[in-house]
Amino acid sequence: MIILIISLMAILASSLYMYFTQYLTTGIIWWSFPVLFLVFWLLSFLLFYGILAIMTLFMNPKKVVVHPYKFYSLMIAWTTRFLATFYRLDIVFENDHLLPHNSKFFLISNHQSNLDPIALLAVMKKHTVTFIMKDSLLNLPVIGPWLRTSGYLPLDRKNDRKALEVVALAIKRIKDGKALGVYPEGTxxxxxxxxxxxxxxxxxxxxxxxxxxxxxxxNLYRVKKRFLWTRTKVLIRICEVIPYEDIKNKTTADISLRAQTSIQKALDEARAKYSWLN
Structure with a gap:
């Protein structure tokens, strides 16, 4: 959607420029349109994200949002799809039919790269998922305030009190019917x-x-080293959805073991099936 918006802005700007500088004077030079389109596309891109960056000046960079704002969540979703295109990701998304129809769920995944949430959000088009993330990431300029306002939760591992507050907010968020994700590896x-x-x-x-x-x-760990010259196939597979009834009387260690075993089994099966994962 962002690419479409920027492209429409570039087409409009190029057309107006050609009308006033060519059509009304010497006549239209048709070969100039692709050049103008490229120039105005880049300018429109900078303008679009420049406006979004300026908006962060009016956000509280330390505020933990209880109820995510839909507009900011939408901008994050569009941006992740743009970045998935920019990084030339060819995403193989398997078992999406297993996803719950509503958004009241807790999502966990293995963690290979900074691009993991980008790829995941790019394919999770029917669900708005926010993540619990390291507080250092949410303290970054521009992107940090946007993520916070979109509902991402900062986890400060060095401050037990703040960590407990975030856990309590995460529980409330899911009870309110919002999907929340986390990477249990921690890094x-x-x-x-x-x-x-x-x-x-x-x-x-x-x-x-x-x-x-x-x-x-x-396969996301391979992307940054080669995206400039080749596309990278990456796998996102829904391994299973563990019902609440299966975890309510279990220890967290047992639940963790089941989830990690499920992911490892899926990775082993996929690597045996797809040569591009090896």
């Missing part, structure tokens, strides 16, 4: 191997009485 693996999960976060779906959507992501 990127930067490769095909998966780190051990931190199981404490699985208390969130227990308290929220919500199902867990288990997602396997693969």
């Amino acid at each position: 990127r693996s930067r490769g095909p191997k998966m780190n051990e999960f931190h199981h404490g976060i699985f208390r969130v779906p227990q308290k929220a009485e919500a199902p867990i959507v288990v997602v396997a992501i693969d």
Whole structure:
């Protein structure tokens, strides 16, 4: 959608420029249109995101939003799809039929790259998913305020009180019918191997009485090194949806083990099936 909006802006600007500088004077020079379109597309892109950047000046950079604003969430969704195109991702999305019809769920995934949420949000078009993220990411200029206003929650691992506040807000968010995601590894693996999960976060779906959507992501760790010259196939597979009834009487360690085992099984199966994952 962002590409379409910027392209329409560029077409309009190019047409007006040609009308006033060519049609009304010496006549239209048709070969100049592609050049003008490219120039105005770049200018429109800078203008569009420049306006969004200026809007962050009026946002509270430290505010934790209880109820996400739909407009900002929509801008994040459009931007992730644009970035998926920019990074030349060829996303293979499997088992999307398993996703709950409503948005009251807790999503977890393995974590290979900073591009993981971009790829995931690019294909989750029917659901608005926000994430619990490291507070350092949400403190970045421009993108930080946008993510916060869209409903992303900052997790400060060095401050137990703030961490508990975020967990309580996450539980409330899901109870209110909003989807929330997290990477239980806590950090990127930067490769095909998966780190051990931190199981404490699985208390969130227990308290929220919500199902867990288990997602396997693969091959995104390769993208940044080669996106300039080749497209990269990446896998996003819904492994399973664990019903609340299956977790309500389990320990968080048991839930974590089931989720991680499910992801590892999906990764092993996919790597045996697809040569481009090896």
